[in-house]
Amino acid sequence: MPTLYEQLGGSAAVEAAVDVFYRKVLIDDRISRFFDGVDMDRQIAKQKAFLTMAFGGPANYTGQDMRRGHAHLVERGLNDSHFDAVVELLGASLTELGVAPDLIAQVAAIAESTRADVLGR
Amino acid sequence: MPFLTWDGQRVEMRPTETVLDALLRVGVPLSHSCRAGVCQSCLLHATQGAAPQGSQAGLKPTLAGQGYFLACVCRPDQDLTAELPGPGVRTITRLVAKSWLSETVLRVALECDEPLHHRAGQYLTLFRIDGLSRSYSIASLPDGMIIELHVRVIPNGRMSNWLAGTANPGTELTAQGPAGNCFYMPGAPEQPLLLVGTGTGLAPLYGIVRDALGQGHTGPIWLYHGALDERGLYLVHELEELAARHPHFRYRPALLSRDGPLPQVLQAAHPKLAGWRGFVCGDPQIVDVLKKRLFLAGMASREINSDAFVPTASPG
Incomplete structure (x- = not known):
């Protein structure tokens, strides 16, 4: 039984999805302000790490990493509505790339599992 | 097994081990995070030997072309000498000419003792004899011993005003570099x-x-x-x-x-x-x-x- 990461296409799928996903993030009025003044290359690398994890791939992030990495955004008002927007845009990106709905649901579930840590609860 | 050379130390790679594993094993505290070739925290520069292609997946072509690779997914198949991405080697240069390109931009020509081996678009850092340093882009092509820089002369800028003013032809400056990843890579001649x-x-x-x-x-x-x-x-x-x-x-x-x-x-x-x-x-x-x-x-x-x-x- 191939893993979710293998079914999605592994690192090639991450490469294919990262630009589509990050473009949606940058033009979304609900969340784009969190990315103002952030170097794009650094952000792309972080988005790849996030997608690798959400795709069930080999990324060794702990809940503590998630908390530390988002604490400055929580201070600026990051909340559930922003988290929902990111999950929504992730789903829309994968739909656009022709990923099957049941795989998208699994990706969304992995992303969902980080909610409490990302929002520092 | 191939040998990894790091800061003068030779480390024999163990089977299935990555460069990151080997460095951590011998006590080099290399920064890393995802261990999956994604986050680029463990980016290194191969100075001798070629890093396997798989360790360059996801890197920009300009980085891969200069021998950069990701230590956490690098299992070398040949001896490899690696270092942290650094500012480059230091070369002695002499000021040979300067002229104004506009009201505020000064063209500075430096003669190098050795060729700089830069790619058009990279930059270098100039050190004055007292240690004052600034980085400037290289405008010249890598076709000789003369390096041409464009220096914006700004109010109260110590280096730029010195270059525009009292620095005379013959003055020695140390140049460190080249550095930077903004340059042309051949391979797609028809791309806009x-x-x-x-x-x-x-x-x-x-x-x-x-x-x-x-x-x-x-x-x-x-x-x-x-x-x-x-x-x-x-x-x-x-x-x-x-x-x-x-x-x-x-x-x-x-x-x-x-x-x-x-x-x-x-x-x-x-x-x-x-x-x-x-x-x-x-x-x-x-x-x-x-x-x-x-x-x-x-x-x-x-x-x-x-x-x-x-x-x-x-x-x-």
Whole structure:
């Protein structure tokens, strides 16, 4: 039984999805302000790490990493509505790339599992 | 098993071990995070031997071309010497000539003792004898022992005013570099190129465009030079001549006072940039905005090359 990461296409799928996903993030009025003044290359690398994890791939992030990495955004008002927007845009990106709905649901579930840590609860 | 050389130390690789594993095993505290070839925290530079291709997946072609690789996914199949991405070697240079390109931009020519082996578009850091240092872009092609820099002379800038004023031909300066990942890579001669810069961001772009033309690039090449007004432009005559000789090269000065903000000029002229390659140089804020503009117009993130000029704490 191939893993979710293998079914999605592994690192090639991450490469294919990262630009589509990050473009949606940058033009979304609900969340784009969190990315103002952030170097794009650094952000792309972080988005790849996030997608690798959400795709069930080999990324060794702990809940503590998630908390530390988002604490400055929580201070600026990051909340559930922003988290929902990111999950929504992730789903829309994968739909656009022709990923099957049941795989998208699994990706969304992995992303969902980080909610409490990302929002520092 | 192949040997890894790190800071003079030879480490024999163990089967299935990565370069990151080997370095951590011998006590080198290399920064790392994802261990999956994604986050790029453990980026290293191979100075001898070739890193396997798999350890360069996801890196920009300009980084891969210089021998950069990711330690956490690198299982070498040959001996490898690696180091942290560093500022490069130091070379002694002598000031040989200087001339004004505009009211505020000084052309500085330096003669090197050894060839610098730079790529057009990279930068170097100059050290005065008292240790004062500043980074400047290289405008010249890597075709000789003379390096040409464009120096913006700014009020109270210690290095730039010294260069413009009392520094005489013959003065020795140490140059460290080259560094930077904003340069032309051959391999896609028909791809359209968009070069955008403000101020002395023109220096690397002037090198890159001549490098691309010299390497036989046949696709369209657009160069936008943004300035507040006419006084901020320079090399106008040279660029117009270059455009006259190469019909597929277009030079577009963009004046804030006449044409409006550069991102909007680009949006109007190039609303769709899927399949293009971009080079963006200049002050950090505008570089950040321009990169996002190119990206949102459809340019792939891996095709966007940039070097932002980070100002020093004390102006230079």
